Amino acid sequence: MEQKDLFKELGQIRSLMEKSSKFVSISGLSGVLIGCYALLGTLFGYYILHSPKSSDLLGGENLTKQNILFITAILILLSSLLTGWLMARKKARKNKQSIWNITSKSLLFAVSIPLVTGGILSLILIAQGYYHLIAAMLLIFYGLALTAGSIYTFTEVKWLGILEICLGIIGLCFSDQGLLLWGLGFGVLHIIYGFIVYKKYES
Template sequence: MEEHKYLDDLKEIRQMMRRSTQFLSLSGLSGVLAGVYALIGAGSAFKILEAHHLQEPYVILESYTFKKLIAIALGVLIASIVTAYLFSSYKAKRNGETLVNTTSKRALYNFALPLLTGGVLCVLLLRNGHYGLLAPMTLIFYGLACVNVSKYTFGDVHYLGITEIVLGLLAAYFPGYGLLFWTLGFGLCHILYGGIMHFKYERNRKK
C-alpha cells in the first residue's frame, strides 16, 4: 500500500516538473482544424491561379490576383492562430492551468523567432520578384520554428518540423509545384500530426 502511494507521489512530482518546463496546453484538434483551413485556402488559391493563367502566364506583385492570394494566406493564418488560442485556453482551463505563464512565453519566443525571420525573408524575396521561393521558404522556416519550440512542448512537434523542412527542400528542388508541397505541409501534415497528438495526449487522458 505504501509502495503504491510512493509511486503515485513520484508520478505527481514528475507531472509537476514537466508542467513547469513544457507547454502542454497545445491542442491537437487545433492542429487538425489548421490543416483543414489550409486545404480550403489551397483549393481557393488553385482556382484563382487556374483562372488567372487563362489570361496571363505570370502573377506579379501588383496584380489583383496576387492580392487575393495574400488575403487567402492571411485568412488561413489568422483563423489558425485564433483556433489555437481558443482550444489551448480551453485545455489549460480544463487542466487547472493558466495559458500565459513563463513556460508558454518561452515556447512562444522560440517558435516566433524563426517564424518572423522567415516572414521578413519572404517579404524581401517578394520585393525582388522571387515568387517561386515563397512556398519553400515558408515551409522550411515553419519547420525550423517547430523544431525549435519542440523542446518546450510535445516531442511530436519536432517530427512535424522535420517533415515541413523536408517538404520545403523538395518544393525548392521541384519548382512549379510549390502550391502542392504547401498543401501537403500545412494541410495534410497538420491534420495527421494534430490527430496523432489528440489521440495520444488528449483523448486517452479523458478516459
C-alpha cells in the same frame, strides 16, 4: 505495496515536473482545424491559378493572382492563430492552468525568431518577384520554428517541424510544385499531427 506506492509517487512527481516545464495547453483539435483551413486555401489557390473563371475574382486590373494568394495566406494565418489561441485557452481553463506563464513565454520567444525571419525573407522575395520560392521558404522557417519551440511542448511538434523542413527543401528543388507542397505541409501534416496529439493527450 510500499514499492508500488513509491513508483506511483515518483510517477506523479514526474508528471507535475513535466507540466511545469512544458506548455501542454496546445489543442490537438486546433491542429486539425488549422490543417483544414490550409487545405481549403490550397484548393482556392489552385482555382485562382488554373481556372479560367478565376479572372472574375480579380476585379479587372485591380488585383493580380499573386495579390489574391497573398491575401488568402494572410487570412489563413490570422484564422489559424485565432483558432490556436482560443482552443489553447479553453484547454488551459479546463485543466485549471494559466495560458500565459514562463513556459508559454519561452515557447513564444523560441518560435518567433524563425517565424519573423522567414516572414521578412518572404516579403523580400515577393518584392523581387520570386514568387515560386515563397511556399518553400514558409515551410522551412515554419519547420525551424516548430523544432525550436518543441523543447517547451509535445515531442510530436519536433517531428512535425522536421517534416515541414523536409517538404520545404523538396519545394526548393521542385519550385513549380510549391502550392501542392504547401497544402501537404500546412494541411495534411497538421491534420495528422492534430489527431495524434488529440488521441494521445486529450481523448
